Amino acid sequence: xxxxxxxxxxxxxxxxxxxxxxxxxxxxxxxxxxxxxxxxxxxxxxxxxxxxxxxxxxxxxxxxxxxxxxxxxxxxxxxxxxxxxxxxxxxxxxxxxxxxxxxxxxxxxxxxxxxxxxxxxxxxxxxxxxxxxxxxxxxxxxxxxxxxxxxxxxxxxxxxxxxxxxxxxxxxxxxxxxxxxxxxxxxxxxxxxxxxxxxxxxxxxxxxxxxxxxxxxxxxxxxxxxxxxxxxxxxxxxxxxxxxxxxxxxxxxxxxxxxxxxxxxxxxxxxxxxxxxxxxxxxxxxxxxxxxxxxxxxxxxxxxxxxxxxxxxxxxxxxxxxxxxxxxxxxxxxxxxxxxxxxxxxxxxxxxxxxxxxxxxxxxxxxxxxxxxxx
Numbered sequence: 001x002x003x004x005x006x007x008x009x010x011x012x013x014x015x016x017x018x019x020x021x022x023x024x025x026x027x028x029x030x031x032x033x034x035x036x037x038x039x040x041x042x043x044x045x046x047x048x049x050x051x052x053x054x055x056x057x058x059x060x061x062x063x064x065x066x067x068x069x070x071x072x073x074x075x076x077x078x079x080x081x082x083x084x085x086x087x088x089x090x091x092x093x094x095x096x097x098x099x100x101x102x103x104x105x106x107x108x109x110x111x112x113x114x115x116x117x118x119x120x121x122x123x124x125x126x127x128x129x130x131x132x133x134x135x136x137x138x139x140x141x142x143x144x145x146x147x148x149x150x151x152x153x154x155x156x157x158x159x160x161x162x163x164x165x166x167x168x169x170x171x172x173x174x175x176x177x178x179x180x181x182x183x184x185x186x187x188x189x190x191x192x193x194x195x196x197x198x199x200x201x202x203x204x205x206x207x208x209x210x211x212x213x214x215x216x217x218x219x220x221x222x223x224x225x226x227x228x229x230x231x232x233x234x235x236x237x238x239x240x241x242x243x244x245x246x247x248x249x250x251x252x253x254x255x256x257x258x259x260x261x262x263x264x265x266x267x268x269x270x271x272x273x274x275x276x277x278x279x280x281x282x283x284x285x286x287x288x289x290x291x292x293x294x295x296x297x298x299x300x301x302x303x304x305x306x307x308x309x310x311x312x313x314x315x316x317x318x319x320x321x322x323x324x325x326x327x328x329x330x331x332x333x334x335x336x337x338x339x340x341x342x343x344x345x346x347x348x349x350x351x352x353x354x355x356x357x358x359x360x361x362x363x364x365x366x367x368x369x370x371x372x373x374x375x
Contacts, residue, residue, distance in 0.1 A: 132350065132353075132354045132358065132359070132360060132361060133161040133162065133234075133340070133359060133360030133361075134159075134160050134161050134162070134360065134361060134363065134366050134369055134370060135160065135161065135162040135163075135164050135234075135236050135340060135342075135360055135361065135362040135363070136151075136152075136155030136158070136160035136162065136163050136164060136363065136364075136366045137164050137342065137343050137362045137363055137364045138151060138164060138165060138166065138179060138364070139151025139152040139153075139154065139155045139163055139164075139165070140152075140154040140155040140158060140160070140364070140365070140366055140367070141364045142345075142363075142364035142365040143365070144210065144214060145186065145206060145207045145209065145210035145211075145214050145217055146179060146186065146210075147165055147166060147177045147178055147179055147186070147206075147219075147220070148206055148207060148214070148217040148218070148219075148220065149217070149218075149220055149224075149225075149228070150207065150214055150217055152165070152225065152228075152229065155366055156229070156232075156233050158366045158367045158370065159366070159370050160233070160366040160370075161233070161234050161360070162233065162234035162235060162236045162271070162360070163225075163229060163233060163234070163235055163236065164236040164238065164362055165177050165222075165225060165235065165236070165237055165238070166178060166179040166238045166240045167222055167237055167238065167239055167240060167248070167252065168181060168193045168194070168240050168241065168244075168245065168248075169193075169194060169244075169245040169248045169251060170193065170194065170196055170197055170198045170201060171194055171195060171196055171197050172197045172198060173247075173251060174197075174198040174221055174222075174223075174251075175221065175222035175223075175248065175251050175252050175255060176193065176198060176201060176219060176220070176221050176222065177219065177220045177221065177222055177224075177225055178193055178201075178206075178219050179240065180193075181193055181194070181240070181241050181244060183196075183201075183204065185209070186206055186209060187201075187204040187205060187206045187209070187219065188204055188205045188208065188209075189201070189204040194244060194245065198221055201219045202218045202219060202221075204218070204219060205217070206218055206219045222237070222252065222255060223255060226255070226256070226259060230259050230270070231259070231268055232268060233268050234268045234269055234270070234271070235268075235269075235270045235271070236270075236271050236273065236293075236362075237252070237270060237271070237272050237273070238272075238273050238274060238275075238295065239252065239272065239273070239274040239276070239279050239283070240274075242274060242276050242278075242279040243276070248279075249279055249282040249283050249286060250286060252272065252283075253283065253286040253287050256270065256287070256290075269291060270290075270291075271291045271292065271293055271316060272287075272290060272291070272292050272293070273292065273293035273294065273295055273316065273318055274294070274295060275294075275295040275296075275297070277294055277309070277310065280292050280293070280294055280313055280314055281313050283313075284313035284314075291315050291316065292313060292314045292315060292316070293314055293315065293316030293317065293318050293340070294310050294314045294316070294317055294318070295318045295319075296317055296318065296319040296320070296323065297319075297320050298323075299323060302317075302319070302323060302328055302331075302332075304331065307331060307332060307335055307337075308335075310337070311335045311336060311337055314337065315336070315337055315338065316337060316338050316339075316340060317332050317337050317338070317339050317340070318339075318340040318341075318342060318362070319339065319340070319341055319342070320341070320342060321341040321342060321343070321344055321349075321353065321361075323341075324339065324341045324353055324356055324358055325356070326356050326357060329356055329357040329358060330357065333357065338359040338360070339357070339358045339359050339360075340358065340359060340360040340361065340362055341353050341358045341360075341361050341362065342361070342362035342363075343362055343363060343364060344361040344362065344363045344369065345363060345364065345365055345368065345369075346365075346368055346369070347368060347369050350363070350369040
């Protein structure tokens, strides 16, 4: 091969390797993943083409006396091989884990799969198998006052898969959407939520603390949120401080029983969760077929003993993102449960968690991560 031809081959290989990175850049700039795939070759294919060109270039490099040229070719070759190696490595690791399970573990996993199938019928979405779910934390709470219709509407417009919201209970027994057990932080009221009736709470201003444009936003009831969104977008409902509200699980269950539509093609599920495992167990008794989750903030809640308990009544573990290690995620998945991580900001962090194996992320800024949720 002539020197000029070798140089062309190496230049083309380098260009192809750059193209392998362009889909990520394209989506980070706002394009949908589908458009990115249409605009550029997928990275493994580009990497393969680069290796062909590199093989041709290397045949000439063998006759070169320049150590720098040989080093450049080796570097390009390593880059081209890394993309394929990552895919093969991931598949091999999954196969090895599956083959290493003994008969006892296989039986336990089979039972977990049966439970997951039963609860997933109401709560799982087909696309959850293909891409990271985006859960808008208290709505798009980075842009609008948390747990208000303004924040929920904005998150829905951004394309979030789920709205995450918090439920306390009023003095007259109405489930109401607010994070804190007291009013000072997010309204112009004071005192405990449970000291007010729903009508009294809804006379408060729940938006001005965030910005003057949101003056007049109200504290919504859970019924108002369900009336607007049930079945149209996923809802991730957290039961807050159940020890303060005896019977809150039954109140929420009675309210949800008024809504139908599960199983229809356009239906979007409701998942209930709590930091209190006891509260989630009560929900399981009240709602045997409903998808439920346990919120986790400490590693002590992720031992095998705890996970064995959780899998008896929950299908989801929603954990602090710092706890989301690959081994922990694998152990949870092996028990038939899905993993969500909170609270995440930025496309790069979301992508890292996706690669670790999480099934969904909880974020205040859903628009920042929507472009990186596909696998």
